[in-house]
Each structure stands twice: as C-alpha cells, then as structure tokens.
Amino acid sequence: MAVKSRTPDDAFHPDDSYRMVLERLTELEGRNQELREELRQSKTDRQYLETQKVRYEREVRKLRSEIEQMRSPPLIVGTIADVIDNTRVVVRSSAGPKFLVRTSQFINAEDLKPGVRCTMNQQTLAIVEVLPSAYDAQVYGMEVESRPGESYSDIGGLQRQVAELREAIELPLKKPHLFERVGILPPKGILLHGPPGTGKTLLARAVAHETEATFLRVVGSELVQKYIGEGARLVRELFENAKKNAPSIIFIDEIDAIGASRGQETSSGDREVHRTLMQLLAGMDGFESRGDVKIIGATNRIDILDMALLRPGRFDRIIEIPLPDVEGRLSILKIHTKRITLADDVDLKKVAGITEGKNGADLAAICMEAGMCAIREERTAVTQDDFEKAARKVTLDFERNRMTYSSGTGTMFA
Numbered sequence: 015m016a017v018k019s020r021t022p023d024d025a026f027h028p029d030d031s032y033r034m035v036l037e038r039l040t041e042l043e044g045r046n047q048e049l050r051e052e053l054r055q056s057k058t059d060r061q062y063l064e065t066q067k068v069r070y071e072r073e074v075r076k077l078r079s080e081i082e083q084m085r086s087p088p089l090i091v092g093t094i095a096d097v098i099d100n101t102r103v104v105v106r107s108s109a110g111p112k113f114l115v116r117t118s119q120f121i122n123a124e125d126l127k128p129g130v131r132c133t134m135n136q137q138t139l140a141i142v143e144v145l146p147s148a149y150d151a152q153v154y155g156m157e158v159e160s161r162p163g164e165s166y167s168d169i170g171g172l173q174r175q176v177a178e179l180r181e182a183i184e185l186p187l188k189k190p191h192l193f194e195r196v197g198i199l200p201p202k203g204i205l206l207h208g209p210p211g212t213g214k215t216l217l218a219r220a221v222a223h224e225t226e227a228t229f230l231r232v233v234g235s236e237l238v239q240k241y242i243g244e245g246a247r248l249v250r251e252l253f254e255n256a257k258k259n260a261p262s263i264i265f266i267d268e269i270d271a272i273g274a275s276r277g278q279e280t281s282s283g284d285r286e287v288h289r290t291l292m293q294l295l296a297g298m299d300g301f302e303s304r305g306d307v308k309i310i311g312a313t314n315r316i317d318i319l320d321m322a323l324l325r326p327g328r329f330d331r332i333i334e335i336p337l338p339d340v341e342g343r344l345s346i347l348k349i350h351t352k353r354i355t356l357a358d359d360v361d362l363k364k365v366a367g368i369t370e371g372k373n374g375a376d377l378a379a380i381c382m383e384a385g386m387c388a389i390r391e392e393r394t395a396v397t398q399d400d401f402e403k404a405a406r407k408v409t410l411d412f413e414r415n416r417m418t419y420s421s422g423t424g425t426m427f428a
C-alpha cells in the first residue's frame with residue numbers, strides 16, 4: 015500500500031505530538047535522575063555534617079569542662095589520720111593541724127584508711143578524692159635500678175669489707191635457711207662509714223648486683239622535706255616500694271642528713287627531720303629480718319649519728335671503709351687501667367706509692383687524667399710520666415679546691 019506523503023500543512027500530526035511527548039519524557043527522566051543524584055549527595059553531606067556537629071559538640075563540652083576545671087580553686091593535699099565512720103574522718107593537712115571533716119559520697123568507704131593521701135576542698139576541707147598511693151620514685155629523687163652493673167671485681171682493696179658485706183647482706187638473701195638452721199636472726203642492715211670517695215656506693219651496688227636484687231638509692235637530704243609529715247611519708251613509701259620490688263637493697267646515702275643526733279630541737283625544721291628519722295627507725299623495726307629487704311646506710315660523719323640508729327637490730331654491722339693503703343691503691347689502679355693501653359715503662363706500684371692519702375675516686379680521676387695527657391700529645395699509650403703528671407695535677411686541683419672551700423663559708427672536706 016502506498017504511504018501518503020506529509021505536506022507542510024500537516025503541522026499537528028499525531029506522530030509529532032507523540033515524539034514531542036517522548037522527548038519531554040526523556041528530558042524529564044534525565045532531570046529526575048539528576049535530582050535523585052543530588053538528593054543522594056545531599057543526604058551524604060547531611061550525614062557528614064551531622065557527625066561533624068556531634069564531634070564539635072563533644073569538643074566544646076570537653077573544652078567547657080576543662081575551662082571549668084581551670085576555674086575551680088586548687089584542692090589541699092592532706093593525709094587521713096583517723097576514720098571515725100563513713101562520713102567523718104580526721105585529716106592532717108600538710109600545714110600541720112588536724113581537722114574533723116566530711117567526705118564526699120562518691121568516695122569508696124574502703125579507700126578511707128589512715129595514712130592515705132587525699133585532696134580536700136579549700137573552704138570546708140571536705141575530702142574530695144583519695145589519691146593513689148602509687149608514686150613516681152624519680153619525683154622524690156629515688157633511684158631504682160633492677161640490677162646494677164658493678165660487681166665485686168670492680169672494687170679494689172676492701173677484701174675484708176666485701177667479705178663482711180657478703181656475710182651480712184648476700185648470705186641472708188641467698189641462703190636464708192642457714193640462719194634458720196642455727197636459729198639466729200640475720201642482720202637487717204649495715205652501715206658503711208668512711209671518708210668520701212672510698213667506694214661505699216660501689217660496694218652497695220656490687221652486692222645488689224651479686225644478689226640480683228633491686229637497688230633503691232636515696233640520698234638522706236632528699237628525705238628532708240619542707241612540709242610536716244612529708245619526709246616520714248617518703249620513708250614509708252620507700253619501704254613499701256622496696257617490699258614490692260623484693261628482693262631489694264635500700265641504700266641510704268648521706269644518712270647523717272636525717273640521722274644526726276637528736277639534741278634540743280630549736281626549730282620546727284629540726285623537729286621535721288627527727289620525725290623523718292623516727293619513721294626510718296620504725297620502718298627498720300617493722301620489717302622482718304628474714305625478709306628480703308636489706309638496708310645499707312652510708313655516711314662520712316658517723317660521729318654525729320644518733321645512737322638509736324647505731325644500736326644492733328637496726329644497723330647490725332658497722333663497717334669502716336678507710337682510705338686505701340698502698341696495696342689497696344694498687345688494686346684500684348689495676349681496675350681503672352684495665353681498659354687503658356699502657357706503655358711498657360708503666361709501674362703501677364710506683365704510682366700507688368706516690369698517691370698516698372688518695373681515695374678511690376681520686377685514683378679513678380688520675381687514670382683518666384693520665385689518659386688525657388696521652389691524647390693531648392697524640393700518643394696511643396699512657397706512660398709512667400703521664401701518671402706522675404696526672405697525680406700531681408689531681409693533687410694540685412684537689413688541694414686548691416680544699417683551700418677555696420675552707421676559706422669560704424666552711425670546710426667542705428671535713
């Protein structure tokens with residue numbers, strides 16, 4: 015059948031309108047697709063913004079509470095002295111006096127124990143929180159080492175002292191059954207005394223090394239604190255720390271700073287020092303001889319120590335560490351020259367002979383100085399002449415320092 019051709023008059027032919035509708039539909043579908051895509055994108059954006067909002071709100075809350083905390087007045091730190099009941103507690107503030115105060119209901123009643131540190135509101139002194147007893151040993155100048163590196167072979171001379179120390183510290187820690195069998199209590203601690211630089215610290219570290227014990231070193235003057243009761247608390251914590259790390263050796267250097275003889279106290283400072291000493295004595299009485307915590311005290315001034323410290327049962331042995339004699343000096347020199355390259359002409363016996371009156375620390379300094387002489391002259395080995403020069407130099411420096419200090423505020427090397 016022949017198809018009738020369309021003329022220009024056929025403007026509104028139904029096919030045209032059909033095509034137009036189709037085009038419009040396709041266009042609208044495309045648009046619809048675009049809008050759907052936009053909607054999906056907007057939804058993801060909204061979700062993202064909502065999570066951002068939550069994050070910022072959390073941040074704002076955190077900053078607000080931080081500002082709040084910064085604005086809040088500081089709390090006083092005190093110690094619980096007595097617990098009357100769950101709501102009433104006697105506390106001692108670090109300034110001294112005791113108060114009967116209330117506690118916050120959020121504090122666990124079991125945490126309230128005498129001796130525990132707590133924080134208190136400034137105005138009402140009510141206990142706000144109980145502080146943990148854990149402390150940072152380093153803050154209080156305590157040195158804690160799990161096993162020092164020095165051994166007996168690093169100690170020159172002092173054979174008798176080493177033997178005594180091994181008997182009093184090493185034996186009870188390593189073979190406690192020997193003491194049980196004989197039926198005696200092993201020594202709790204020993205006191206080393208003698209001039210400075212003679213190896214007291216070295217001995218204590220070596221015994222800790224040999225017994226594989228934790229070495230806790232504290233200097234007596236660090237235990238003297240500004241506030242009442244703080245020194246005693248430090249001593250208590252020192253003992254607690256030692257028990258926790260047992261077997262351990264507590265080494266109290268310069269024990270005369272707290273252990274000086276108690277006379278007529280003149281100031282509250284003196285009384286605080288004596289309170290610290292009392293705590294030390296109580297601590298020493300408090301732990302078992304058979305336990306695995308031992309104390310080694312060291313002092314250059316045994317003459318001023320309190321008799322209470324010197325009685326048996328506290329420091330059971332008092333060992334003098336004297337200045338080394340010629341034999342001692344020779345073995346110390348041998349130890350300190352172990353790693354030094356020596357020339358053939360070096361005669362350490364001669365060096366020991368010319369260093370009369372020198373302590374271990376001086377001899378170590380002489381060896382180092384002799385090495386410096388060799389380096390200065392670009393040699394690889396140290397000669398006898400270097401040692402002699404070094405001995406003279408160390409003597410001279412040392413004497414000059416001694417003169418400077420003794421003509422100043424007081425004699426330094428008493």
Ligand code: ATP
Pocket residue numbers: 168169170171172209210211212213214215216217267312313314346349373374375376378
């Ligand atoms: P202070 O009383 O001043 O604390 P101290 O008696 O504790 O002194 P140490 O700190 O033990 O003396 O010694 C200082 C240094 O001197 C040691 O590190 C060591 O190098 C050396 N020294 C002292 N005595 C000896 C020794 N007998 N054998 C080997 N080295 C020693």
